[in-house]
Amino acid sequence: MLKLKAESKGLALSLHINSNIPQYVKTDESKLRQVFINLLGNAIKFTTKGSVTLRVAAISAKQKSPTDNEPRTITFEVEDTGYGIDPTEVGSLFKAFVQTDAGRKSQEGTGLGLPISRQFVQLMGGDITVSSTLNRGTIFSFDIQISSPEMAEVQPRQSRRRVIGLEPNQPSYRILVVDDKWESRLLLVNVLEPLGLEVREAVNGQEAITIWETWKPHLIWMDMQMPVIDGYEATRQIKALIQEEATVIVALTATAFEEERAIVLSSGCDDFVSKPFQEEVIFAKMAEHLGVQYIYEDLPKLKLSQFGSQDLSVKEGEKTGKLRTTLGTMPAEWVIQLHQGAIDADAELILSLVAAIPESDTSSAEILTDWIHNFRFDKITALTEKLLP
Numbered sequence: 571m572l573k574l575k576a577e578s579k580g581l582a583l584s585l586h587i588n589s590n591i592p593q594y595v596k597t598d599e600s601k602l603r604q605v606f607i608n609l610l611g612n613a614i615k616f617t618t619k620g621s622v623t624l625r626v627a628a629i630s631a632k633q634k635s636p637t638d639n640e641p642r643t644i645t646f647e648v649e650d651t652g653y654g655i656d657p658t659e660v661g662s663l664f665k666a667f668v669q670t671d672a673g674r675k676s677q678e679g680t681g682l683g684l685p686i687s688r689q690f691v692q693l694m695g696g697d698i699t700v701s702s703t704l705n706r707g708t709i710f711s712f713d714i715q716i717s718s719p720e721m722a723e724v725q726p727r728q729s730r731r732r733v734i735g736l737e738p739n740q741p742s743y744r745i746l747v748v749d750d751k752w753e754s755r756l757l758l759v760n761v762l763e764p765l766g767l768e769v770r771e772a773v774n775g776q777e778a779i780t781i782w783e784t785w786k787p788h789l790i791w792m793d794m795q796m797p798v799i800d801g802y803e804a805t806r807q808i809k810a811l812i813q814e815e816a817t818v819i820v821a822l823t824a825t826a827f828e829e830e831r832a833i834v835l836s837s838g839c840d841d842f843v844s845k846p847f848q849e850e851v852i853f854a855k856m857a858e859h860l861g862v863q864y865i866y867e868d869l870p871k872l873k874l875s876q877f878g879s880q881d882l883s884v885k886e887g888e889k890t891g892k893l894r895t896t897l898g899t900m901p902a903e904w905v906i907q908l909h910q911g912a913i914d915a916d917a918e919l920i921l922s923l924v925a926a927i928p929e930s931d932t933s934s935a936e937i938l939t940d941w942i943h944n945f946r947f948d949k950i951t952a953l954t955e956k957l958l959p
Contacts, residue, residue, distance in 0.1 A: 574609065581622055583614070583926065586625045587626045588626060590627065590628045592720050593914065596717045602690075602694065603720045604687070605690050605691060606624075607846065608687045609687060613649075613650035614650075614709075615655075617651055617652035617707075620652070623647075623648070625647040626644065627644070629644075629713075643714070644713065644716050646712050647710070647713065649708070649710075654703050654706055655702040655708055659812070664684050681857075684698075696712035696921075697710050698712040732866060732867050735864065740862065744767075744768045746772060746785070746790045746791070747873070748793055748796070749822065755773075761852055765864075772831040773796075774798040774804075775796055775807075776798045776804070778799075779804055782811075786819065788860055789820065790817060792822060794834060801822075809838035809905070821835075821839040822843055823942065825843065841855055841859065890937070892933060892934060894956075896934040897954065898957060900926070905959075907921060909958060911950075912947040
């Protein structure tokens with residue numbers, strides 16, 4: 571979601587994670603995700619050229635043993651090269667319904683994002699600070715308290731079944747994507763069209779009603795907050811007009827509150843998905859409501875040891891040397907794809923390529939998988955660069 575928006579503005583979006591960050595931590599996942607979306611989204615919105623960077627590091631208050639489960643602090647920095655914030659406005663940043671001059675000019679948002687983000691961070695045991703220079707950029711910094719889960723609490727994901735197509739002999743499903751934000755529509759279209767589904771787009775509720783009347787989609791992904799006619803009213807009108815074949819309408823909304831879910835369903839929607847969505851959820855909803863059947867490609871299983879706190883720096887040089895030898899025996903096209911996947915930070919592509927490594931060479935597959943899950947695409951890039959034909 572964020573990558574597409576940054577790329578559309580020609581911005582570099584980068585992520586720097588310190589090696590001391592554990593693979594799994596215990597904290598409030600939904601609150602942390604919301605804070606990220608708000609801070610990174612704002613940084614991209616108010617930056618016209620340059621970059622947006624997220625940095626993550628862990629700090630221990632005391633020197634403890636690796637098995638000590640005492641709370642620790644993780645710090646985050648979101649830095650942009652955007653407009654910056656006037657010193658006279660910094661004091662009001664975290665006040666509800668108050669926007670900066672840049673925010674008012676953008677005509678987006680309500681001024682609630684930063685106050686809510688600060689409350690969420692405080693609930694997670696930290697706080698947000700800001701430093702900014704006009705016309706040079708802004709840095710939002712925050713920290714949260716985390717603890718390490720017990721191994722019994724860590725449930726490694728089973729082999730992810732990635733959808734790669736549709737089973738044959740099914741109806742030609744028509745899917746309508748309705749959202750006033752082009753990047754949100756693009757995300758869904760990029761997920762659905764490659765499978766062979768017929769997909770159309772609408773930018774508001776009025777356009778959705780017009781397309782529905784002539785095209786009769788099987789399912790509508792309906793954003794609820796839109797200009798002209800919002801998703802609530804569009805849903806009510808479409809449901810009132812439906813006579814024979816019913817159209818399934820699934821609401822897309824940025825909130826996950828139960829109260830909002832009840833309001834959405836009362837407007838006539840058949841189901842509800844919170845943004846940012848996961849591909850698996852989108853596919854599951856279409857299977858549930860339309861009976862869509864998929865063709866899957868299994869990705870490599872991740873071993874439980876990969877989710878522990880073992881120090882992968884041990885014998886790192888030896889492992890890297892073995893990996894370099896392995897990559898040297900792989901086809902040139904495979905190495906080129908791996909290199910490009912690392913440049914694009916395309917974890918899914920890299921994992922699919924890892925599956926081609928011979929089963930007899932599990933150590934090479936494991937270290938590549940570990941680098942992916944620790945966002946060390948730089949290591950893969952450096953290694954493959956020397957092997958390019």
